Amino acid sequence: MTGKQFYHLGFGQEDLGNSPPTIALLSGDPERARLIAQTHFRDVRLLSENRGLNSYLGYLANNRPILSATSGMGAPSLSIVVNELIQLGIRQIIRIGTCGSIQSHVSVGSIVISSAALCRQGAANDIAPVEYPAVADPFLTVALVKAAQELGVEHHLGITASVDTFYEGQERTDSANPYLMRSLQGITAEYRQLNILNYEMECGTLFKMAGVYQFAAAAVCAVVAQRTVSENIIYSQKDIAIENAIATAVRAVSG
Numbered sequence: 001m002t003g004k005q006f007y008h009l010g011f012g013q014e015d016l017g018n019s020p021p022t023i024a025l026l027s028g029d030p031e032r033a034r035l036i037a038q039t040h041f042r043d044v045r046l047l048s049e050n051r052g053l054n055s056y057l058g059y060l061a062n063n064r065p066i067l068s069a070t071s072g073m074g075a076p077s078l079s080i081v082v083n084e085l086i087q088l089g090i091r092q093i094i095r096i097g098t099c100g101s102i103q104s105h106v107s108v109g110s111i112v113i114s115s116a117a118l119c120r121q122g123a124a125n126d127i128a129p130v131e132y133p134a135v136a137d138p139f140l141t142v143a144l145v146k147a148a149q150e151l152g153v154e155h156h157l158g159i160t161a162s163v164d165t166f167y168e169g170q171e172r173t174d175s176a177n178p179y180l181m182r183s184l185q186g187i188t189a190e191y192r193q194l195n196i197l198n199y200e201m202e203c204g205t206l207f208k209m210a211g212v213y214q215f216a217a218a219a220v221c222a223v224v225a226q227r228t229v230s231e232n233i234i235y236s237q238k239d240i241a242i243e244n245a246i247a248t249a250v251r252a253v254s255g
């Protein structure tokens with residue numbers, strides 16, 4: 001580590017070398033950030049492991065420098081990481097996440113590429129008004145779709161619901177909370193009728209930040225739960241779904 005470090009990321013500009021990356025792949029899970037770097041980048045260097053926000057610098061096959069970084073779970077943590085990444089010169093961010101499907105045709109094991117997000121997230125309200133659109137970058141999004149097509153990965157393009165909680169906000173009742181507020185009872189069925197594809201916890205705030213800060217953001221999430229059937233995570237298909245999401249994002253930025 002050299003020079004000024006960002007407080008949360010734990011590394012700084014000088015750690016990125018003479019040809020700093022302008023693109024970052026961003027995962028909620030630090031283990032996914034490590035997996036992406038170690039299996040898809042060459043000449044990988046661990047930049048930091050601060051607060052579980054593991055960050056790796058590496059190169060794509062086309063020699064483009066790239067970061068694999070960790071957002072942590074939820075919009076407040078993501079907002080801090082993204083703010084610091086943008087200060088470091090990152091101009092394109094692809095979130096590689098996991099999600100729960102709320103449509104019967106969006107199966108566990110497939111991936112969802114978000115065209116936009118319904119943003120029910122408190123952190124985003126510190127960045128832009130609630131009505132501000134949470135929309136993905138069209139060019140990165142088309143690149144993700146094209147990559148999924150070329151890889152033969154089952155994919156769905158559409159609107160994502162980004163919420164602040166995994167349990168209450170996604171209408172889970174199998175939880176420590178004995179009372180789900182009336183305002184949340186039935187919300188999943190309503191979102192289904194509104195053609196929302198999936199639940200996750202970061203895209204909406206990421207997309208609003210992209211609009212305000214002027215960078216390009218997109219998201220691809222592995223479907224690991226099917227909420228038309230149960231509240232459970234389907235572990236048997238989790239790893240393959242995540243690998244499909246990672247392969248899709250890496251191919252999209254490798255062209």
Ligand SMILES: O=P(O)(O)O[C@H]1O[C@H](CO)[C@@H](O)[C@H]1O
Nearest residue numbers: 028029073074097098200201
């Ligand atoms: O797998 P990640 O990227 O963390 O994404 C999803 O998983 C977490 C909840 O289990 C939330 O962060 C949600 O958005």
Ligand SMILES: O=c1cc[nH]c(=O)[nH]1
Nearest residue numbers: 098099100199200225
């Ligand atoms: O159901 C799910 C699965 C992963 N991540 C979520 O936010 N929800």
